[in-house]
Structures are given as structure tokens and as C-alpha cells.
Amino acid sequence: MxxxxxxxxxxxxxxxxxxxxxxxxxxxxxxxxxxxxxxxxxxxxxxxxxxxxxxxxxxxxxxxxxxxxxxxxxxxxxxxxxxxxxxxxxxxxxxxxxxxxxxxxxxxxxxxxxxxxxxxxMRPVVLAVADLSLDPQSQRVLRGGMVLDLTHKEFAILQILLRHAGEVVSRSRLAEQVWKDDLIAIDNLIDVHISNLRRKVDAPPAAPLIQTVRGRGFRLALADDGVVGHA
Incomplete structure (x- = not known):
């Protein structure tokens, strides 16, 4: 504990x-x-x-x-x-x-x-979309049965995306919840962490799940969504 x-x-x-x-x-x-x-x-x-x-x-x-x-x-x-x-x-x-x-x-x-x-x-349930899963309690992330080695920030971003799977999560929301800061101060950091997270979570041959919605933010595709590229 x-x-x-x-x-x-x-x-x-x-x-x-x-x-x-x-x-x-x-x-x-x-x-x-x-x-x-x-x-x-x-x-x-x-x-x-x-x-x-x-x-x-x-x-x-x-x-x-x-x-x-x-x-x-x-x-x-x-x-x-x-x-x-x-x-x-x-x-x-x-x-x-x-x-x-x-x-x-x-x-x-x-x-x-x-x-x-x-x-x-009241232990929290494991969050999962397709073959991606995240256990908030143990902080273990799996994709296709393989353990992913994420940083604290990457884990926090992915957890937010999974909790709101199928929804667009704005950059300002990530800035507030992950960095406790305003968007202007860390906008470039968000791009860096999203890029690193995609490299780990969506590494080929896995189907890409993390999507960019231009002008709005980011979205984690649901299991029944069509496969889309990294915009």
C-alpha cells in the first residue's frame, strides 16, 4: 500500500x-x-x-x-x-x-x-480501449499484452484520454490537469509528450488510437472506431 x-x-x-x-x-x-x-x-x-x-x-x-x-x-x-x-x-x-x-x-x-x-x-477498475489497458492502482499500462514504460506525465495524459475515450480532450484541459499551468506556458510541452506517448502506445504494428483533432485537442479512438492516421 x-x-x-x-x-x-x-x-x-x-x-x-x-x-x-x-x-x-x-x-x-x-x-x-x-x-x-x-x-x-x-x-x-x-x-x-x-x-x-x-x-x-x-x-x-x-x-x-x-x-x-x-x-x-x-x-x-x-x-x-x-x-x-x-x-x-x-x-x-x-x-x-x-x-x-x-x-x-x-x-x-x-x-x-x-x-x-x-x-x-472501492478499488478503481482498469481502464481499457481495444488492446490498450491502464490500471490506475498499479500504474501498469499494457498494449497488446506488452508492458509500456511511461513517464509520470505520459501516464497522466493517457489516463485522462482513457477516462474520456471517444471524447475530445482540449489542450487547455491537459495543461490544467497534468501541469497545473496555463496553456500558453506549456503548449509545446504538450506536443512533445503526446508525440512520445504515441511512439510508445501506437508503435507499429498496433493500430493508432491517439488522434489529433485539429484546433480542438486530442482524442483516444474507441474500439469500434475506424483506424485513422496521426493528424
Whole structure:
């Protein structure tokens, strides 16, 4: 099981990560909402442990942003705020559980395990079109039974295209969801990553699936679509 810990108190983060690792979990640690935002989108975590009080964008805002972009990973919110209104606010933004500081590590561990049991029941299905499949949980991508070695960005782009197979995904949407940036800043990067992704996903003799819709964006062909070239 892989956990993302977002905590700006480096000493506390180090202690929590060590304790969870000793219990057999793989733990990635970041210290800002911006870092957590990127990691949560490009890596398929089983759980996010999120501190409310972060520098810059706070944990509450990050949780809301993740949910608005479709992230379904369970979130355990950590905070020193113990008022009922604060707990309600945390849960209303999409957090699955709420733990008030200071807390005993055993209680944190119990809540982590409870959320993971729940997420096992709700494990995301494998996304597939034709002979292309992507497992969001294991981050394994197959084409024609062969494993594809994708970068984090390539995986994120392909996951978006698969989730919206048959639909046009605009460049601005890719810019926002993959790079968290405006289109002008990374337009050329999108072309580079799409080109690299096509080279891996649509390598001959496989039928091409990734299409360019001129002036609109990109589209992943459905299994019953006719084969089209790379516009």
C-alpha cells in the first residue's frame, strides 16, 4: 500500500513516515500543497494523509481541488483545529476522515487501516480501449499484452484520454490537469509528450488510437472506431 503524506512540519513528517514504513507501508512525503497536488495526480496512491495548515495553499483548499478534478483517493485530514465547525468543513471538502492533533500514532494507524479497507472495496477498475489497458492502482499500462514504460506525465495524459475515450480532450484541459499551468506556458510541452506517448502506445504494428483533432485537442479512438492516421 502506498501513502502520500503532505505535512510541512518536517520533524513530524519524518516521524510519521518512519512509523508507517515500519508497519509495511510505502510512504512518499511532500511539504507543500503544490507538491502534493502534483504527486496525487500522477501517482496512484491508496491514501493521502493531509495536514490542514500548510504554507501557501492550505490542506482544505487542496482537498477541495483534488475532489473537483476527480481524485477519489481517500484523504485523512490532520489538524490542530478541534471545533465542530472545522471538522464539518474538512469533511464537506471531501476528506474521508479527520484526526485532531495531538494524536497517538496507534489511533492514526487504526484510521489509516480503516480507510484502506474501505478503498479496497472501492478499488478503481482498469481502464481499457481495444488492446490498450491502464490500471490506475498499479500504474501498469499494457498494449497488446506488452508492458509500456511511461513517464509520470505520459501516464497522466493517457489516463485522462482513457477516462474520456471517444471524447475530445482540449489542450487547455491537459495543461490544467497534468501541469497545473496555463496553456500558453506549456503548449509545446504538450506536443512533445503526446508525440512520445504515441511512439510508445501506437508503435507499429498496433493500430493508432491517439488522434489529433485539429484546433480542438486530442482524442483516444474507441474500439469500434475506424483506424485513422496521426493528424
Amino acid at each position: 502506498r501513502i502520500l503524506l503532505i505535512e510541512d512540519d518536517r520533524k513530524a513528517a519524518r516521524l510519521l513516515a518512519r512509523g508507517l514504513q515500519e508497519e509495511g507501508f510505502v510512504v512518499d512525503v511532500v511539504h507543500t500543497a503544490e507538491e502534493g497536488d502534483e504527486e496525487a495526480f500522477v501517482v496512484a496512491y491508496d491514501l493521502i494523509v493531509l495536514d490542514w495548515m500548510l504554507p501557501g495553499k492550505d490542506g482544505l483548499t487542496l482537498c477541495r481541488d483534488l475532489r473537483q478534478r476527480g481524485c477519489k483517493t481517500p484523504v485523512l485530514m490532520l489538524t490542530a483545529r478541534d471545533a465542530l465547525s472545522d471538522r464539518v468543513a474538512g469533511l464537506n471538502t471531501g476528506a474521508d476522515d479527520y484526526l485532531t492533533k495531538p494524536f497517538a500514532f496507534d489511533e492514526l494507524l487504526a484510521r489509516v487501516r480503516a480507510l484502506l479497507r474501505r478503498s479496497e472495496i
